[in-house]
Amino acid sequence: MRVLVALGGNALLRRGERPDADTQQENLRLSVTSLAKLAERHELIITHGNGPQVGVLALESTQDPNLTRPYPLDTIVAETQGMIGYWMLQALQNALPGRQVAALVTQTLVSAVDPAFEDPTKFVGEVYDQDEAEKLAREYGWTVKQDGRHWRRVVPSPAPQRVVETRLIRRLIRDDILTICAGGGGVPVIRNDKGQLQGVEAVIDKDLTGSVLAEALEADVFMMLTDVPRVARHFGTPRQEEIAHTTPYQLRAEEFPAGSMGPKVEAACRFVETTGDMAAIGRLDEAGQILEGEAGTIVTPNATWPLASTL
Numbered sequence: 001m002r003v004l005v006a007l008g009g010n011a012l013l014r015r016g017e018r019p020d021a022d023t024q025q026e027n028l029r030l031s032v033t034s035l036a037k038l039a040e041r042h043e044l045i046i047t048h049g050n051g052p053q054v055g056v057l058a059l060e061s062t063q064d065p066n067l068t069r070p071y072p073l074d075t076i077v078a079e080t081q082g083m084i085g086y087w088m089l090q091a092l093q094n095a096l097p098g099r100q101v102a103a104l105v106t107q108t109l110v111s112a113v114d115p116a117f118e119d120p121t122k123f124v125g126e127v128y129d130q131d132e133a134e135k136l137a138r139e140y141g142w143t144v145k146q147d148g149r150h151w152r153r154v155v156p157s158p159a160p161q162r163v164v165e166t167r168l169i170r171r172l173i174r175d176d177i178l179t180i181c182a183g184g185g186g187v188p189v190i191r192n193d194k195g196q197l198q199g200v201e202a203v204i205d206k207d208l209t210g211s212v213l214a215e216a217l218e219a220d221v222f223m224m225l226t227d228v229p230r231v232a233r234h235f236g237t238p239r240q241e242e243i244a245h246t247t248p249y250q251l252r253a254e255e256f257p258a259g260s261m262g263p264k265v266e267a268a269c270r271f272v273e274t275t276g277d278m279a280a281i282g283r284l285d286e287a288g289q290i291l292e293g294e295a296g297t298i299v300t301p302n303a304t305w306p307l308a309s310t311l
């Protein structure tokens, strides 16, 4: 089976950990164990988040006295693809000796007039208390918003339209190369009035890009791996109820938070509605069971649809 996996932030950083390189590399070394098992049996394409890392590099660039202006976000997303791509490449090569692995810098097309440019929603970087966040916003011209109990910087997050390097990725898959791509949702680009690719200041949601890429690559399964076992109704309340199997129709009747489960549910619905194939959301260490339909939240076109693993 062809499986596109979108790897959540906790594979790199657990809650409360400092974003040091060695911490993230060690976390990834453990995280790739379950991916390596999948890669032995399936055609795997891997994408990953970059929200915390974009924030670290953007702040570093903002505070660099040698720069006339901070590096733009498209450049910083490319930096995170290189950095996280390198960590993942090495972890996977060490877990799968002899296997060819590639980590690509890839771009994702967005619309230049996407309304998201006027309304930043994507959380990046560290969490602050309200006073500190507002001070940084004044100092650096950031927009900050509340994220649960904390405050964080937000940046525009336009809708992904297409991964520019889709054909190249397809060729790598055909050659049995385990490919890491579209990291951090991809470097956001538009086509300018001369028809040329040009970077824009944004961070695209990796799950939404994952869904677009999974469709373009004709993946059988689109799997989003995070730190909760299943999507839940009434999450975080005494009425919490985990969802084992559902459909886009049922999911669209519920509400999920914009900064976390919302984009995952939307990405799952879009993939299933467009392709008629299976999407899933669950824990990284249960990836194998999720593919068998024994863990995670499985999303299929209808309630009686056969699981991908039984086809």
Ligand SMILES: Nc1ncnc2c1ncn2[C@@H]1O[C@H](COP(=O)(O)OP(=O)(O)O)[C@@H](O)[C@H]1O
Binding pocket: 007, 008, 009, 010, 049, 225, 226, 227, 228, 230, 231, 232, 233, 234, 235, 256, 257, 259, 260, 261
């Ligand atoms: N209805 C829900 N069901 C399950 N988890 C939810 C729900 N609503 C919000 N969440 C939160 O969403 C988080 C996963 O989203 P996020 O942290 O953005 O993922 P990642 O960084 O792993 O891609 C979970 O850790 C959980 O706290």
Ligand SMILES: NC(=O)OP(=O)(O)O
Binding pocket: 008, 009, 048, 049, 050, 051, 052, 123, 183, 184, 185, 203, 204, 205, 206, 207
């Ligand atoms: N780009 C992106 O969606 O990153 P996170 O998943 O880390 O927020």
